[in-house]
Amino acid sequence: MPKPIVAIPADIKEIEGALWHATPNQYARAALDVAAAMPIIVPAFEDGNDIDTLLDRVDGVLISGAASNVHPSRYGRQATDADGLFDLARDATSLELIRRSIDRGIPLLAICRGIQELNVALGGTLASEIQEAEGMWDHRKPEGDRDVMYSIRQPVFVREGSCIAAYLGTAGEIQVNSLHRQAIARTAPALQVEATAADGTIEAVSVIGAKNFAVGVQWHPEYWAATDRPSRHLFEAFGEAVRTYAAQKDQARPSYDRATG
Template sequence: MSATTGRPLIGVSTYLESKASWGVWELPAALLPAGYPRLVQAAGGLTAMLPPDDPSYADEVVARLDGVVIAGGPDVEPVRYGSERGERTGPPARERDAWELALIEAALASGTPLLGICRGMQLLNVALGGTLVQHMEGHVEAVGVFGTHEVKPVAGTLYSSIAPVASAVPTYHHQAVDRLGRDLIVSAHAEDGTVEAVELPSGAWVLGVQWHPEMGEDLRVMSALVRAARPSAGGGIA
């Protein structure tokens, strides 16, 4: 953990794009949609961007943080969970997969509070030996357009303590959890039965959500991470 006594330092993983444009420039870039740092800031935290790096550095990076967020992004490469690539699965992002899996493992090993968002939830499941549904319908409104649907918490879970009743959330995904990773439990469902949140029921604060809280106004999930990440909280479930 970092030695801060003020606002917790939350590391957020980033995209790594071969070409991005701004001003007169068109260059490779590590980038993050502004909704992520804004959400962390609104919830009372400080944000550090974590672009893909050598996975062997993950322990050192996580040791300097109070909390970790694995952001949304491209599909997890199916070889990571023992499957062949389906025709609707996107191209691999191998540097991100390797780096973010190492961040997840480092956070779990150190007890650092961990939040997975969309891809991040799926990667958490894969890191713990689970598998994914490679394509599903009904959770994307249109290409490049976030939709909204309701998720219902499972009573008695960490997520239900954050959001006790069903609520509408911003969503954009075509993959989902299939077989749960070891020790994970489901803590929210969509109306069609899709797993919308997973968590570890004991030990450190670990939660994955299928939706995109950074695209909405609801601070509850990120605020819960920030509270757990405060040095006085010790990383445990609040």
């Protein structure tokens, strides 16, 4: 059976005066090497994307992290300079991709900016510069090279009996990395909190009543997916859900269509 296909929405980057649709390599490699799926990058447009046509052709959706933040107008707040950087095309693409994936029961894994987009897409809000609030940790990336920035250094507490616990193969305390200054404020009604940091920061959620794998994490399992056990288990579980969905979709096609490809 061919590899299933996982869609990753792009970020808009300006390079030498030209606009590029791009995604960090670490997400594509984790999808390919650990989830055993073929990643494709979805162009980010503020309008014109035909999300259902795309979803007809893929077997899973991976919403990556990014340097930009969801624009506050998406969750009913006035934007300030402190809220940026923004990527309006990414917002328009990812939010609709999330909603339609959930509606259609297509496996969905949302990471960092992705969990924030998942929350906003379903009616939640975000908090900015969370490290400035009393009693909150500094969740921003540490100084250093990329291995240092993505170092596994923070405990989170996974709820017993949660979807995330089943996917990770463990509940209770696990160690993760942390590279964010925004986080979920008001949780969307359709989301279940699955893991938190000791300061109360929401670190993982699942979609209540989802037809398929539909979870988000605030940390970055993709960076260490090849070597860190919880990170690998999460991507393997996502890959298994994607393969199962692809097989079911293939079986639902008419027999003559399967025979001819």
